[in-house]
Amino acid sequence: MNTVSHVLIGFTVSAVIFGHETAREYALPIAAASSVMDLDHLPYIVKHVRESFRSIETGAANAHISGVFHKEITQMIFLIIMLIAYFFVDKTLITIITLNVFLHFGIDALVSNSDRVFAPFSNHILSIRLLGTHKFRVAIDAGSIPLLAMILWFIVY
Amino acid sequence: MVYRVLKKSAHAVVVAIALDLKEYKNKVIKIHLGQKIAATSTIVGSILFIMIFPVYHSIGLQVLIALNVIDLISAIFIKTEKKTKLYTDRVSEAIMFSVAGFPWFILTAINYILAMLRITTYKKTPIIPLRFIFLLFLILQE
Numbered sequence: 001m002n003t004v005s006h007v008l009i010g011f012t013v014s015a016v017i018f019g020h021e022t023a024r025e026y027a028l029p030i031a032a033a034s035s036v037m038d039l040d041h042l043p044y045i046v047k048h049v050r051e052s053f054r055s056i057e058t059g060a061a062n063a064h065i066s067g068v069f070h071k072e073i074t075q076m077i078f079l080i081i082m083l084i085a086y087f088f089v090d091k092t093l094i095t096i097i098t099l100n101v102f103l104h105f106g107i108d109a110l111v112s113n114s115d116r117v118f119a120p121f122s123n124h125i126l127s128i129r130l131l132g133t134h135k136f137r138v139a140i141d142a143g144s145i146p147l148l149a150m151i152l153w154f155i156v157y
Numbered sequence: 158m159v160y161r162v163l164k165k166s167a168h169a170v171v172v173a174i175a176l177d178l179k180e181y182k183n184k185v186i187k188i189h190l191g192q193k194i195a196a197t198s199t200i201v202g203s204i205l206f207i208m209i210f211p212v213y214h215s216i217g218l219q220v221l222i223a224l225n226v227i228d229l230i231s232a233i234f235i236k237t238e239k240k241t242k243l244y245t246d247r248v249s250e251a252i253m254f255s256v257a258g259f260p261w262f263i264l265t266a267i268n269y270i271l272a273m274l275r276i277t278t279y280k281k282t283p284i285i286p287l288r289f290i291f292l293l294f295l296i297l298q299e
Contacts, residue, residue, distance in 0.1 A: 013204065013207070016208045017208060017211060017256060072244060072247070072269070072273065072276075073273060075248075075251070075269065076270060076272075082262075083262055083263060086259070086262060095255060095256060098251070099207075102248060102251040102252045102255055103204070105248050105251075106200045106203070106249065106252050109200060109245060109248060110197060118240060118244075121273075121276050122240065122276060126240060127188075128188070128192075128193050128196040128197055128241060129193070130190075130193050130194070130197055
């Protein structure tokens with residue numbers, strides 16, 4: 001799913017769980033935690049510009065686009081770092097960051113393929129998409145932003 | 158001349174086989190609809206649970222019970238593909254227990270380490286049934 005939708009979903013879930021005031025207070029960490037994970041797509045997109053634009057048009061999932069952050073071993077290391085930080089840094093901040101990072105992975109697993117998540121130990125591509133057609137993926141990417149913005153507006157105001 | 162052509166063609170065949178093997182290694186694990194529903198419902202259920210439980214305890218508890226029932230059904234009736242189930246379970250647990258606080262946070266990290274052990278070295282490494290333990294904990298607390 002696209003980065004803007006990830007941020008909107010993260011803010012909506014955080015507003016429901018922690019309340020509007022806390023979500024507004026921690027808006028920047030929420031946005032950062034929801035979107036930073038997508039930076040690992042950049043090296044592939046810069047190297048293969050034409051293929052990337054074609055995959056946006058057709059909605060075809062690319063097996064090589066996922067970088068280092070979308071791997072299980074990185075998630076494990078991140079969780080251990082957050083666990084150590086939990087005892088020294090603001091607990092709400094750590095909880096919000098962890099929640100939004102794993103929400104990103106959860107939504108990605110639902111909408112697109114989970115590419116080689118167990119790399120370097122296993123190169124299999126996992127896919128749990130229920131409606132896994134390319135057209136559906138493009139529709140989700142295009143339609144999710146106004147829909148989520150509307151839901152967020154209803155929840156916050 | 159003939160020797161050079163043969164050498165080049167042999168090299169091309171070797172390269173083609175190597176590329177084929179590389180593509181083969183990156184193949185998608187195909188799972189059927191029941192397995193997809195079980196895997197999807199664990200992630201969707203965990204998101205629903207963290208959103209509902211702070212406001213409506215009883216409905217949240219029912220969502221957690223439903224998640225455990227789905228786990229049980231998928232373990233007994235649906236022969237779930239192990240890697241997919243392993244990944245979706247870990248992500249859904251991380252979503253659920255990142256909000257739950259201190260001891261659950263550690264247990265989620267331990268489960269991640271156990272999952273990595275299962276993938277790498279010890280295939281029969283047990284995974285802690287965190288959702289079931291959390292359900293028992295909530296029922297005992299209520």
